[in-house]
Structure formats: structure tokens, C-alpha cells
Amino acid sequence: MYAFTFHRPQTVRQAASLLAKNQEAKLLAGGHTLLPTMKLRLAGPPQLIDLSLIDGLAGIEQSGRSLTIGAMTRHNDVNTSPVVQQAIPVLAKLAGMIGDPAVRHMGTIGGSIANNDPNADYPAACLGLGVTIVTNKRRIKADEFFTGMFSTALEPAEIITKVSFPIPKKAAYQKFRNQASRFALVGVFVSKRGSDIRVAVTGAGSNGVFRVSSFEEALKKRFSPKSLEGMTIPADGMNSDIHGSAEYRAHLVGVLARRAVAEAIGKSAA
Amino acid sequence: MAANTAAVSLTVNGKPVTAEVDPRTLLVQLLREHLRLTGTHVGCDTSQCGACVVHVNGKATKSCTVLALQLGGANVLTIEGLAAPDGPLHPMQEAFRENHGLQCGYCTPGMIMTAVDMVRRKGNDLDEHTIREELEGNICRCTGYHNIVKAIAAGARAMRGTSAAKAAE
Amino acid sequence: MSATGIGAAVRRKEDRRFITGTGHYTDDINRPGQVFAYFVRSPHAHATIRSIDVKSATAMPGVLAVLTGAELGADKIGNLICGWMIHSKDGSPMKMAAHPALANGKACHVGDPVAVVLATTLAQARDAAEKVKVEYAVLPAVTDPAAAQKQGAPQIHDVAANNTIYQWHLGDAKAVDAAFKSANHVTKLDIVNNRLVPNAIEPRAAIGDYDSGTGTFTLWNTTQNPHVARLVIAAFVGMAPENKLRVIAPDVGGGFGSKIFIYPEEVVALWASKRVGRPVKWVADRSEAFLCDAHGRDHVTHAEMAFDVDGKILGLRAKTIANLGAYMSTFSSSVPTYLYATLMSGQYEIPQIYCEVDAVYTNTVPVDAYRGAGRPEATFVVERLVEVGAREMGQDPAELRRRNFIKKFPHQTPVIMNYDAGDYNASLKKAMDLADYKGFAKRKRDSARNGKLRGIGFSTYIEACGIAPSQAVGSLGCGVGLWESAEVRVNPTGSVEILTGCHAHGQGHETTFAQLVSDRLGIPIDNVSVVHGDTDKVQFGMGTYGSRSGAVGMSALVKALDKVEAKAKKVAAHLLEAAEGDIEFKDGKFSVAGTDKSAAWGDVTLNAYIAHKFAGQELEPGLKEGAFYDPTNFTFPAGCHICEVEVDIETGNTEIVAWTAVDDFGVVINPMIVEGQVHGGIAQGVGQALCEGAVYDKEGQLLTGSFMDYCMPRADHLPSMNVDTTVTKCPSNPLGIKGCGEAGAIAAPAAVINAITDAIGTEDLTMPATSSAVWLALQKANRMPHAA
């Protein structure tokens, strides 16, 4: 790692002002993306601003038809929360598919979506559920938040404080792992809330998480895997690397979408 | 680099520890280099192998991916603290020995610490599928996992009702 | 069988330190005043080094020195070597290019060390390394072994035209051609044996410590063979005479071959410690390990097998191009030749075999022995040919194997080896029973109902272990003898230290060697300690690899124990006032035949030292004996592995649903440890078959440079395994041991690929059979249901 100074602000405001003072400074949440990058010297922020002492950034709350999860809430806490398990069971399940138990003890939802790794799981849930991301400055709709791989609508000195999830009627997530990294080679999140149908895909796109409107249209007619039969998405725009070609990824999007819909309506996948 | 250091106080294996460290010091470095607790190993630089797993406030944590300075006031348990030196082994340690759950021993401390945490979260009756899934973050190159899986199932059963089970909570 | 003797599943003596975190691996050791080494490595696969400017790096805080190939040359530090001479068909010797420990004017692979920074802390060394300015002139690179031989390919070393190191062959080409002419059926396969990264979980490390007062060097090193390291670093690198160099291999966290070799980093640690007058420590990062630990395998092969009308094998021919990487590593030349082609007969009676091997340089990390070394590659060729042959001829693969098995021993193959004992039918039959082969058809139907393709694959492998008879390997070009040594030191109180030239890094020698002694001397196993891994303590030895420690190392121990017993009998004779010939030794007791007079082991050992009962002229005091054992033949472990898979037809994902292994390892000292070795070997073989593979891009960058991209088998890649044995004793060594360390890695890849290809109904599949590769194979074979 390159040298840095370490700060532990007590409030979001203090954190924001530290951030504002130094463009190069970085927030540290669970550190499970940032620290590995720093260890490999791929990042060298001169200042690290640890969010872990700030009160009120972690926690899970349900009010009416919406579930709010604080930015510093660890994956493990989402996974094991009875509130989440009850309100949006697939979200608890998804959190339990991220990395391994030790990663889940540290990694946070805020860090995951701020980072917007093109193979990460939470971005699929956020886009697939149509969440609202709340920062110290404003509220941002998921559709506007994820702007490309590793990039988001966050401005300098903007800090995610919480994520607000509308509670869907039906939802499911199918993750097909990259066998080496265990991130998603392709992950498909589907949800249905009234007439709002969403299909969000992570891992596959060369520009990060995205929605598949053709699948959504088809599912609007009937929310059933049958509606997606024979449907694929074009391979251009898909990521292609040693782990899978664009064609393979495009193919998996179709397969996983059908399986996710089947799971969402309580039928066995396949 | 300027002489940029900061102090951190925490508890390691039940003993209070204060250290003056370079901010880039990782927990694993604090343990190995400052405290000479070399049972915690480093097997990768991408946070994947789990050779470095310890417990932070009772939870399995990759000590290669936490800064010492993040841990002010924390309670850290390492493989050296699992059983008293020369005392009886922790049931999970005993199970690894009894079931030949180790060969070169390099991944072993991380495996055992992960296993103890697994029992805390998943209980004493662990089926093979659960154990294999839970070992996602621990790589062993020697054993093919077969005996590790057996050892963890046996260790979990042996931890039932023991003080070790309590201590892990 | 006693509770701790030969054949008992004794729990390991070494475990306590490992499960309590009190082992001592190289990185756990620190020397007073030590400084840290960090290597500046070439970011280019092939480049001329125009200049190296170390000025600003040297001025960085904490830096003691920045050293390059120029200083290394000035100090006359010699090159690393490959110790096994291979001659080409035309009689010319292999083309070994210079391999300096720090690049000398040219970098030949990404990761080639170019300079080293020595600093007080590792962070300082790393900071300063970034300030070393190296000016490179980048040259075109080649990474593919077949492309490397083509006209116009970038030339890596002047000594090797067309990057070709040797063009070697074995067998009778004409006789094989004749056999093929008379064939009823010929099976042809193009095979890629994928490049693997060994990835022992402990990264390599070295501490060099020069003592100017005595002029001696000490090296703590993650090595499988400390004496060989000392020999090479002394005799070839010229660091110091052997008697001034001590090599210590403390606890070592896995090796699998990759820690046999003598690498630049340990040479530099030693040399630099003299240069800067401080102990020098180097520990590899995992990312660094990917770029500097020798890789394994990497063959491209075309192979053909000829059958007669009855399915009897008439002949086999293969042409292999072996990628040895940018330099010839310590034993690299032997792996694709004498450890490969000599195993092409498998378990079968094959009248004629011909194998050609070209070894080539490429701009990649050097390739050398990795678990199995040559034998997995050979087994893959043979077992794929037999399986595919059976399918093409519409025969049952098990039956075809059975028909061709060697049944009479000893059996001379056409490729050097003389198999001494085995019963291949027995292991096949037992494995088929355990795997419920009869029930497979039903299981396949059940899987199909769930949208899964089920397949079953066999691998009836053989390996040559117990490496190796010195005379034999000498005649084939090996630069060292491959005997082993043992010393037994009996203390006055009767406890025993045994010193072995073998080295354990997971194999459990501290237990198995002690079992042998406990069994033989009738003393408690806790009274036996095993000493290894230190050239100052142990007589010369050859280390541990090639499943040799049991068959060769323990045989040496048996010889030494014979001598101990003989001497102890003499002492007992004096003590019991009887004739030496009347002394019997059993269960730790010496007795006089036909009387009730006896003496306990401890009485005799004490008397050997107090020497009150005999005169020094007739018998020397003390009880300590040594022996060297040179095997008379290789040993030939063999067996049958059966793998059953389910393939998800839509995603191409393969799940191994069952594994059965029945191996014949000869006499087993500790079945628990043997099973563990089999499990671990299978996991590595499954890794090769399903997910591991080093991939380079055209520029020579390693795309799989971390665990993020190089897939290490996890617990959920593997099933629990059904492991069993059959036994035929090895006739060539006193214990009847064959060896077990590599079997799994040798058998597994073919079993997995045979199973997957059985499931998907096409042979057009290369390793690793990742889900995307299987999906692609299904696409090509048009077996995919319409994209739906």
C-alpha cells in the first residue's frame, strides 16, 4: 500500500467535509474492495475516511411498503435479518451469496453499490427492485444511479447514507458464479410489483448492470418463464473474457431470467 | 513516507494490546510482526484464500483485509488463543487432528477459525453441503477438502454444550 | 499390527503445532537486523533492457542497495541450471540458454527479475522499487509452444534456433508404422494439456544470512530438497563451497513440485546478504508467485492408437510439443521425456509405442515438474485414446481396458519401463463394484428427467514412482543420483532420532517414519523423533517428490535400522553374556535363544553408551548407524478411478456427483495419510480438468495472475470421495511400498474428461472443461436444444 493518513469522523457531515477538502481522499466502509485494491497498489488515496464510527449509518428498518437499509449495514446482517427475510426474502438470500462468510462480516451495501463492480450482486437487486439511493445530498433513483462499470451518479463528497427498497410482490435472483472470483459471471434479478416488472442483469454487460426491456415487456403480458421462452438478448454489448464469451453470457441471461421467474412464482427452476 | 504513525488499542486473545503503527498496517501484520503471533498466515493478496482468518468481535474476518487502525477497542481471537498453550485442545482443533483435516498445515489456522465461526452461526449439526458452501473463502491445496469437511462436522458436534461453544459466541 | 506400527492409522505427531498456530514456516522466522528484498520485475514478456537507473531508488528512505544483473556478474555469481541432459534424435545436446538470477540485458517473460531493492522495511523496498527506472525496448513475444517453432517466430535465445530446445524421441517409429498399417481401427486425438500454476498455499520465501566472521551462508528456504538446493547453489551458482553453505527448510506449506527447483530469489537473498552485510528476507506475494513459481504441464499433443478387430491395442504414437517457458528450470527437461513417454504403455500390453517430443522456449514463466510431472500428461493421452477408441468401436470402455491389461509380471514395455507387479483387473473390478457401475444406466435416466446429462468416466492409470535408481536415471541424462539416506541415532535412554534426506511438507513423515521405527524396535512412537530439512543436521539427501519418500527414504531407514539392530545385538550379547548368534530381538526385547534371559531395549541402549560390559577394541561404544539406499527399479503404483458427473445442459456447468478410487500402492504404512494424499491429488487433478488453466494473451501477459482469475478448486467443486485400495507388494524394496503422493493428480483429469464427454456425447472438449467450454462443445455438437 501507499502511505495514507487515517481519519475516523463521528458524523456524516465531518466525513463529507474531509472528503471535500481532498479530492483524492477515499471513504472506507467494509474495505473489502478498497483495501485489496490498495494492497495491489492499484489505488493510493492519500487519506482514508473510515465510516464505521458514524452513528446511524448501519441498520435495517421497515415502514409500510418500504425497507430501508443503512449504507454501513454488513452483508451478513442483511442476510440474517428477520425483517429482510420477511419483507424481501430474495434480498436476504442475495446478501448471503456475496463472497464468503468473512467477506460478508465486513462488506457493506453502501460500499458495494458505490463501487458498482460490473460483476457485483447488489447492483442487480437495486436496479431490479427500483430502489432509491439516499445520500447526504439527495435521493437518487436506481435507474439514474448506475452509470457504467465502476461508475455511479455520485458526485465528489457525496456519501450514501441508506438505500430504500420498495417491497415487491414477487422477486428472485439467479447467480451464475465465475468459478475463480465467485462474483457473478451473470446474475439476473427479476421482480414484480403491481405493473412494475423489472429484469436487471449483472456480470454480463460490458457497461455494468442493465435492464432488459424486451424481457420486461414479455413478462408484463404474463409473469411466467414461458413468456421468455426462446428469447435471448444480443451478444454485442456483452462482456467477453477468458471466463466466457459474449455469446455465452447473452445465452445465460436468457436461461437465468427464466429460472429466476420460475423461482419467483414458486416453481422449481429449470 | 513521513514518520506517520498512530496508536491503536485492542484486545488480542484476551490480553490488552496497544501498538504504534503505520496506518497501512493490516491486522495480519499487527499480529505477525508486532505481536509475533505467526499462526495467522498469508496465502494471497486478493482476500480469497482464508489462511488469515481470525475472529474480530467473535466474527470470522480476513485479517489481511482489515487495517489495524479500524480495530480500536476490538476483541481479536487468533488460533493461538483458541486453546491455552499446553492445555487441552479446542474441540475443533482436536477434530482436525483426529480426522486428518490438515497436511502441510498452512491453511489450517484459517480453516479452524472459520469452522468455529461456522458453528456459531449455523449450529452443531452441519451437513456436508453446508460445510462445503461455508468454506467458499478458504482454499486448501493439500487435502482435497474431504477430511476438512469431516473434521468440521465432527468438531461441530463435539462443540455442543462445551465452554468452547460459549466462548465462540 | 501394533496400534502405532506399520498399517495403523496413527494420528499425526506433527499436527499439534499446526493446529495451534505454532509451526515455523520460513516467513515466521526473522533474523536480527534483517532487511527486506523486493524485486523489480519485467512488465514485458520479451524486451531488451537498454538501461537501469537506480539513482533515485537508492536515495529513497530506508534503502541499503539496489542491485542488478551487472553487480551479479561482477561478483561472478553463476547461472541457474537444468540438471538433466536430454539429447535430440540427431544426437545433439539440448540447447540450454543462460539463466541469470537477475536479467542480463534481456527480459524473457513477464515477471523476469531485473533488479532487487534492499530496504529496512518491506514497504520501503516496495516504494523504492517503483523508482527504479528501467528502459526497455520491447520485442515481439510468443507464448504458444506450437507457434514458437514456426518460421518467423520471435527468437528468445540465440542458442536455440526456432526456440527448439530438443527434438527427442523414444520407441521404434518403423515398427509402430507397421502396426498401424495392420490396424482395424485407429483412434486419433488432438490434446492440449493445460498449463497449471501449482499454488501451494504458502508462497515461496527465502532468508539469506551471511556470517562474515566464519564466511558461511545460511539459507532458510521453502524447499522440498535442501541438499539439492545447497549443491546447485554451491557447485553451479558458485555462491560458496558446500561446507560453507547451510540450507534449512523449516515447515513448508505444500510444494507439489514447485518447491523442488532452485530459483533466482533464493540465490539473490544469499548474495545480497553478503553485499549489504545484513540478513535478507524475501517473501513472495501471491501475485508474484504466479509470475515466478515454475508452472506445470503445457503440452500440445497429437496421438493415435491402433486396434485390431478384437479391440486389442496394436500400437500408439504421439507427437508432443512441450512448453518449457523462458528458461530451463532445474528438472524441466526430464518431465516431458523420461517422466512422460516412458509411461505411454499405461496398464496395457501395447506391442509398439513411438513418442516424439519437441521442447520449446516461449516468453512465459518456466515450466517444470508439478504433482505427477509427465505422468499425468501421459495418462491423459493413453486413457483418452482408450476411452474414445472404445466409444468409436462401440465397445464397453471397461471391457476394452480389461482385454488389454497386462496380466503377467514382470512386464517389459516398449518404452523402457519394466513393471514389476500389479493386478489391474482387481482394482478395476473393485472400483466398478464400489461405483455401482451396473446402476449407472438408471442413474442416467433419472438425471435426464431433471434436465441433466449424466456421464461416467474411467481412468486406469499407472505411474512410475520411487524415484529413482541412480544408474538408470544417470544413463538417461540425470545429473544427480536419486538414492536416499537415513541415519538412526539411538540415545542412551533408548529414545531415537532418525534423520532423513527426505523432506515433509504435508506428507506426515514425522509420523510414518516414526511408525516404521516403533514397529521395528518395539518402542513407543513418542520416543521417536524425525529430523529433516537441515543440511547441517542431516547427511546428504535428495528430498521429497515423485512419491519417493516411502519407497526410497524408508528403505534407507530400514537398512539403517538393520545395522542398529545388528550392533545392538552385539551389545546385548555382552550384557547377557551370551553368544551374539544366540541373541534374538523381538518387540523391543533382546533374549537369549532357549533361555529366559533377556534385556530390555533401554538396558541395551544404555549399555551401548556406558560401555562397561565390553572393551573398546572389540566393539565401539555408541549406537548410531547410517545407510544409503539406491533403488533397483522404479515402483509402479496403479489403480482405477471412476468419475461420475452431471452436466447442466443449459449452462454447461458440470457437477462431479461421485468419485471412486481404488489404488494399489503396495504396502501401506498409514492408511489415513495415504487416503489424504489420494484426496489431495484428486482435487488437483479435478482442478486441472474443470477449472484451472494459466492463460496468456498475445503480448505475453498472464491473464490468470491471481485467484480472481485462476480458479483454485474450492470445497464445493468436489464431492466426498470413495477411496479404497488393493495390494500387490512391490518386490523391489524391503517394505513392499510403491508410493501414493501423485496418484490422484495422475488419474483424475482423464476420468473427469471421459465422464463429461460421455455425458455430452462429443469428444471435442479441451481442459479446463469450464461451464463455458462445455456449453461451447455442446453448441458445436449441435446438441443444444433450441436456444430456449
Ligand SMILES: Cc1cc2nc3c(=O)[nH]c(=O)nc-3n(C[C@H](O)[C@H](O)[C@H](O)COP(=O)(O)OP(=O)(O)OC[C@H]3O[C@@H](n4cnc5c(N)ncnc54)[C@H](O)[C@@H]3O)c2cc1C
Ligand atoms: C473475496 C471477496 C469476494 C467477494 N465476492 C463478492 C461477490 O460475490 N459479490 C459481490 O457483489 N461482491 C463481492 N465482493 C465485494 C464485497 O461485497 C465488497 O465488500 C463490496 O463490494 C464493497 O463494500 P465495502 O463495504 O467493503 O466497501 P469499501 O471497500 O470500503 O469501499 C468500496 C468503494 O466504495 C466507496 N464507498 C464505501 N462506502 C461508501 C458510501 N457510504 N458512500 C459513498 N461511497 C462509499 C469507497 O470509497 C470505495 O471507493 C467480494 C469481495 C471479496 C474480498
Ligand code: FES
Ligand atoms: S491472506 Fe487473507 S484471504 Fe488470503
Ligand code: FES
Ligand atoms: S493443508 Fe496444506 S493448504 Fe491446506
